[in-house]
Amino acid sequence: MAQPKTVKEWVFSCDHKILGIWYLIGSIAAFAVAGLMAMLIRIELGSLGPTLTEDPNVYNLWLTMHGAVMILGFQIPALLGFFANWAVPIMIGAKDMAFPRVNALSVWLFWSGVLLALSNYVIPDSFNGMWTGYPPYSESEMAGNTALYTMIVVVLGMSSVFGAVNLACTVAFMRAKGMGWFQMNVLTWAVFTSNIIQLIFIPVLAASVLLLTLDKYLGFGFYDPTKGGDVLLYQNLFWFYSHPAVYVILLPFLGVCFEIVATFSRNQIFNYKVLIWAIIAFIPVGGDVWIHHVFVAGMPNWLRQLQSFTTLLISIPFGLMIMSLVGTFYKGSIEFRTPLHWVIGVLFMILIGGLTGIPNALASIDYGLSDSYAIMSHFHYVMAMSGTMAIFGGVYYYLPKLTGRYYNEVMGKISCWLFFIGMNVTMAPLYLIGLDGMSRRYYDYQQFPQFEATQHLATYGVYIAAAGILIMLVSWIHCAVAGAKAPANPWGSKSLEFTHTEVIPGPGNFLEPPVLPAGWTPYNYDKA
Amino acid sequence: MAPHEHYDHVLHEIFVDLTIIGVIFLILTVYLLFAYKRKNAGDVGKQPKLSTQAMLGWLIIPSALFLADDLFLFAKAWDLHDNYRKVPKDAYEIKVTGQTWSWSYEYPNGVTTTNELVVPQGQPVLLRMTSNDVIHSHYMNKFRVTEDVVPGRVTYEWFMPNELGESVVTCREYCGMLHSGMYGTVKVVSPADFESWMAAQASAAAPAAEQPTAAAQPAAPATATTL
Ligand code: HEM
Ligand SMILES: [Cu+2]
Ligand SMILES: [Cu+2]
Numbered sequence: 001m002a003q004p005k006t007v008k009e010w011v012f013s014c015d016h017k018i019l020g021i022w023y024l025i026g027s028i029a030a031f032a033v034a035g036l037m038a039m040l041i042r043i044e045l046g047s048l049g050p051t052l053t054e055d056p057n058v059y060n061l062w063l064t065m066h067g068a069v070m071i072l073g074f075q076i077p078a079l080l081g082f083f084a085n086w087a088v089p090i091m092i093g094a095k096d097m098a099f100p101r102v103n104a105l106s107v108w109l110f111w112s113g114v115l116l117a118l119s120n121y122v123i124p125d126s127f128n129g130m131w132t133g134y135p136p137y138s139e140s141e142m143a144g145n146t147a148l149y150t151m152i153v154v155v156l157g158m159s160s161v162f163g164a165v166n167l168a169c170t171v172a173f174m175r176a177k178g179m180g181w182f183q184m185n186v187l188t189w190a191v192f193t194s195n196i197i198q199l200i201f202i203p204v205l206a207a208s209v210l211l212l213t214l215d216k217y218l219g220f221g222f223y224d225p226t227k228g229g230d231v232l233l234y235q236n237l238f239w240f241y242s243h244p245a246v247y248v249i250l251l252p253f254l255g256v257c258f259e260i261v262a263t264f265s266r267n268q269i270f271n272y273k274v275l276i277w278a279i280i281a282f283i284p285v286g287g288d289v290w291i292h293h294v295f296v297a298g299m300p301n302w303l304r305q306l307q308s309f310t311t312l313l314i315s316i317p318f319g320l321m322i323m324s325l326v327g328t329f330y331k332g333s334i335e336f337r338t339p340l341h342w343v344i345g346v347l348f349m350i351l352i353g354g355l356t357g358i359p360n361a362l363a364s365i366d367y368g369l370s371d372s373y374a375i376m377s378h379f380h381y382v383m384a385m386s387g388t389m390a391i392f393g394g395v396y397y398y399l400p401k402l403t404g405r406y407y408n409e410v411m412g413k414i415s416c417w418l419f420f421i422g423m424n425v426t427m428a429p430l431y432l433i434g435l436d437g438m439s440r441r442y443y444d445y446q447q448f449p450q451f452e453a454t455q456h457l458a459t460y461g462v463y464i465a466a467a468g469i470l471i472m473l474v475s476w477i478h479c480a481v482a483g484a485k486a487p488a489n490p491w492g493s494k495s496l497e498f499t500h501t502e503v504i505p506g507p508g509n510f511l512e513p514p515v516l517p518a519g520w521t522p523y524n525y526d527k528a
Numbered sequence: 529m530a531p532h533e534h535y536d537h538v539l540h541e542i543f544v545d546l547t548i549i550g551v552i553f554l555i556l557t558v559y560l561l562f563a564y565k566r567k568n569a570g571d572v573g574k575q576p577k578l579s580t581q582a583m584l585g586w587l588i589i590p591s592a593l594f595l596a597d598d599l600f601l602f603a604k605a606w607d608l609h610d611n612y613r614k615v616p617k618d619a620y621e622i623k624v625t626g627q628t629w630s631w632s633y634e635y636p637n638g639v640t641t642t643n644e645l646v647v648p649q650g651q652p653v654l655l656r657m658t659s660n661d662v663i664h665s666h667y668m669n670k671f672r673v674t675e676d677v678v679p680g681r682v683t684y685e686w687f688m689p690n691e692l693g694e695s696v697v698t699c700r701e702y703c704g705m706l707h708s709g710m711y712g713t714v715k716v717v718s719p720a721d722f723e724s725w726m727a728a729q730a731s732a733a734a735p736a737a738e739q740p741t742a743a744a745q746p747a748a749p750a751t752a753t754t755l
Contacts, residue, residue: 056705130702136679137662142628142704225680231663232678265564267573274587296665297676298683301613308605312598319594320587326553329560333571344561351553355546359539362605364612367685368535368672371665371700437669439700442708447696525572 003504014100015507016085019107021402023081024395026107026114028473030073031388033118035469037066039462042426046459048452049444056443060128063441065120067131070384071245072156073114078391079252080160080198081110084167084191087398090497090505091185091522093176093514098169102162109159116152123148130441132242133209135223135234139216146216150209157202164195164202171195176496178516182276185495185522186262186269190255193279194248197286201241208237232297239290246383247286251279253390254321257343260397261328263493264340268523270327271320278317278324285314295363296370304363311361318354322347337491338412342393345420346386353382356431371441373434377427385423389416392472399476400490404503405483407475415472422465429454495522530688531612532672538608542601549597612673615686619654620647626657626664626677628703629710639729643712645697647689648722654686663701668714670695677701689716 004010004018013019040062044051053059089097097103120126127149129138138146171192175184184192212234214220221227223234262269269275291299291307326347334340356378359365369375393416399407430438433451445451489498497505500514519527529537564573578586622645623634634640647653657666659677667674671687699710717725 056708060705128704132702134663134702137702137704140662140704229680231680265573266566266571267575268577270575271578271583271586274583296674297663298678298681301609305606305609308609309598309602312602313595315598316591316594319590322553323586323590326557326560328575329557329564331575332560332564332573333566334561334564335566347557348554351550355550358546358601359542362542362601362609364605364609365535365539365542367612367674368532368539370674371667437667437696437698439667439698439708441702444708446709447698447711526574 003506012104014096014104016089016097016100016103017505017509019103020082020084020086022107023077023085023110026111027074027078027081030069030077030114030117034066034069034074035466037062037069039466041066042459042462044443045445045455047456048446048449057128059443060130060441061120061126064128064130065117068152069114069117071131071249072152073117075249075253075383075387075391076156076160076245077110079249079256079387080163080167080191080194081107083187083252083256083391083394084163084194086402087497088167088188088191089170089174090501090509091188091495092171092174093179093496093500093510093516094170094174095508095510095513097166098174099166102166106159106163106166109155109162113152113156113159116148116155120145120148132238133212134238135212135215135231138212139223147213150213153209154206157206160198161202164198167191168195168199176514176516178518178520182273183516183521185255186258186272186275186279187252187255189276189279190251190258193282194251197244197248197283200283200287201244204237205241205245208234208241211237232294235294235297236290239293240287243290243293244286246379247282249383249387251282253346253387253394254325256390256394256397257325257346258328259495260339260343260393261325262523263397263491263495264337265329265332265334266492266525267328267330267332268521268525270324270330272324272521272523274320275324278320281317282314285310285317289314292361292363292366295366308361308363312358314361315354315358322350322354338407338409338416339393339397341413341416342389342396345389345416346393348420349381349386349389349423353378353380353386357382369434371439373430373438373440375434376440377431377434380423380427385427389419392416392419395476397491399479399483400486401497401501401504403480403483404486405479406486406490407479407483411471411475411478415468415475418468418471419465420468422461422463422468425461425464426458427461429458493522494524529611530671530690531608532670532687534608534611535672538604541604545597545601612685615654615684616652619652619686621654621656622647624655624657624666624677625660626666626699626703626710627660628662629699629706631664631666631697631699631710631712635726635729637726637730639726639733641729643697644715645712646715646717646722646725648719649689649692649716650719652686652688654684656682656684658682662703664703664710665700666697667700668695668697670714674700689714692716692718 004013044059125144127144129143133149137143211222215223221229223229223231289311292311295304360369396407396412433454438448438451488503496514500510625632631643632640633645657677659679664677665674666677673685673687675683675685693716695714697712697714699707
């Protein structure tokens with residue numbers, strides 16, 4: 001089947017796979033920008049006093065861009081743009097998304113959002129209020145262009161909402177004949193659940209930032225105490241979305257890990273049904289716990305205690321998910337290919353990240369940790385690094401279907417372990433100085449000169465990680481232009497995107513619409 | 529026990545608990561990875577399908593274990609929470625105002641200081657806090673306590689300075705350009721030294737009639753504090 005040939009065919013395509021690739025390209029570019037910011041941040045902090053810049057606001061811009069672009073420009077688009085768009089319709093046996101043109105609109109909005117975000121580097125009053133944009137700071141002149149911040153959030157939010165409606169409809173109505181709800185891939189379930197979470201919560205985020213703009217430019221005063229408003233209203237609205245947002249990231253990246261683990265163990269998913277219910281449980285439990293972001297913001301004491309408890313409850317569905325993931329190795333036949341190496345990295349990262357989250361959930365312990373490097377390190381372990389490793393592992397996993405060629409295993413594995421080692425060298429020491437009192441979002445730390453040696457060490461980590469990323473990018477390009485030719489099902493998977501498509505799936509995905517025999521599952525390796 | 533000592537104690541127990549879970553999990557994962565390495569190219573996994581009973585068992589038993597551990601940790605943290613949030617009756621009350629980018633402290637007799645909190649040893653101290661501009665967060669490293677300082681609200685935290693010496697107070701909520709430069713010291717001195725320090729401050733302040741910090745307090749009602 002024909003791949004698009006001209007630039008025009010690529011740019012104006014409505015094919016979900018081409019659009020998925022556009023998401024991938026955009027999110028990798030965003031990762032490069034935000035990763036560069038991470039390096040600047042780390043170098044600046046590597047020694048006391050001004051290092052790269054004398055101007056704290058320049059540093060604050062880097063940090064704002066790093067956080068916002070990593071989440072809104074890299075992880076969400078890579079997971080719910082690339083994997084969801086490219087893989088899910090094929091996994092369920094659909095020939096495209098339910099609304100291909102809306103799908104194209106989502107991609108265009110995503111790219112617009114990325115370009116808007118980049119404009120921060122060139123406009124004179126760039127926004128430096130951090131990705132959380134808390135008022136009253138963000139309503140003051142000091143914060144720079146808050147309207148631009150709002151605009152970026154709303155544009156990317158619209159992109160996500162359109163994408164979520166589209167995907168949810170696709171999964172609900174376009175499954176192949178014979179595919180019941182409990183015969184879907186784990187990734188499909190994870191994406192579907194994330195879509196529901198997005199549809200419930202994103203509008204609240206949009207509302208929170210729109211009110212911010214009305215406040216700042218038109219003097220409405222929703223968040224302004226001198227006008228009878230309340231600054232905590234923003235925090236509650238903001239985290240009401242942004243806490244569930246971490247599950248919007250967590251579920252799909254674990255979904256990717258499940259696909260990889262099942263394929264490379266040639267095994268069924270351990271306790272599949274319970275796993276699916278655990279995934280669904282994230283909707284109510286994940287929606288309820290946002291108060292833990294505002295434990296020390298003047299909440300009533302009883303609410304702090306209550307929300308400590310509900311936050312701890314997350315450990316149950318989360319624990320069940322990890323058990324299913326690891327349990328899938330049981331009696332498997334494990335082949336240690338590059339994608340699996342990345343997932344083993346994820347398992348370690350998420351173990352550290354998950355466990356270090358438990359102290360944060362307890363309000364009384366949070367009194368010592370709130371807004372410290374311990375928090376920063378925790379979320380890098382549980383979300384930033386695990387999520388990133390899952391995304392890169394997943395890209396390696398699908399490279400043969402994207403390019404028709406194999407990547408180089410040696411380069412793939414080296415890139416994985418350099419990234420893993422580098423990130424641990426960065427984040428583990430930072431966790432420890434976080435426990436000792438190092439605060440987040442600091443341009444400098446004159447009051448804590450004892451941390452300089454550790455900060456210095458952490459900076460070396462990011463060089464190691466960056467070397468890993470460079471090798472990874474080289475290996476991808478090498479794969480696309482010079483890799484060995486791959487067959488349609490290079491890993492021996494049972495999932496539709498491998499069994500029923502050509503080497504590179506073309507328009508319409510399948511030569512004939514798949515019809516599934518009774519009892520089929522994407523993981524039935526024991527059946528011939 | 530002072531909240532910060534209690535804190536270190538509870539945190540230590542939590543870390544022991546988490547380390548045990550982590551090590552069990554790690555050993556299990558590594559074992560599975562080695563035990564089921566692929567032997568021949570064509571091999572497939574042979575995981576048996578769980579019976580309904582086994583499925584429920586693998587749901588209920590781990591969930592119960594997780595829940596039990598959650599409850600265990602929660603109970604430990606509950607005591608600590610009470611300790612942090614129930615202020616002793618004899619606490620010495622100091623008003624704190626945050627502004628970009630410094631801390632102001634106002635003592636009951638009207639004496640004010642900037643970026644320097646001096647307290648007598650052995651005397652529980654209650655800080656009643658608000659902000660003049662954006663949100664700040666008052667964190668005392670040695671005393672392991674953080675509470676946001678919010679315009680339009682009055683929040684509180686208390687601590688027990690039972691050892692002499694100096695430690696650092698910083699701002700923990702991003703508050704703009706000099707956020708990282710917004711810090712000061714907490715000095716714990718003997719009650720006698722405190723008396724003489726206070727006398728010196730009061731006589732230095734006496735000629736200046738005005739109290740700028742007090743006048744700058746916002747008029748909005750205090751909604752958050754329930755002591
Ligand atoms: C690739 C290597 C990375 C390094 C070396 C790195 C480093 C850092 C550092 C040092 C900070 C905190 C600075 C501070 O608070 O003072 C930070 C903040 C942050 N990082 Fe990363 N990071 C990396 C990747 C990621 C990824 C993949 C994500 C994706 C979610 C991410 C999300 C964030 C967020 C949300 C913040 C908080 C920004 C804020 O406080 O507003 N980072 N990063
Ligand atoms: Cu401050
Ligand atoms: Cu600050």
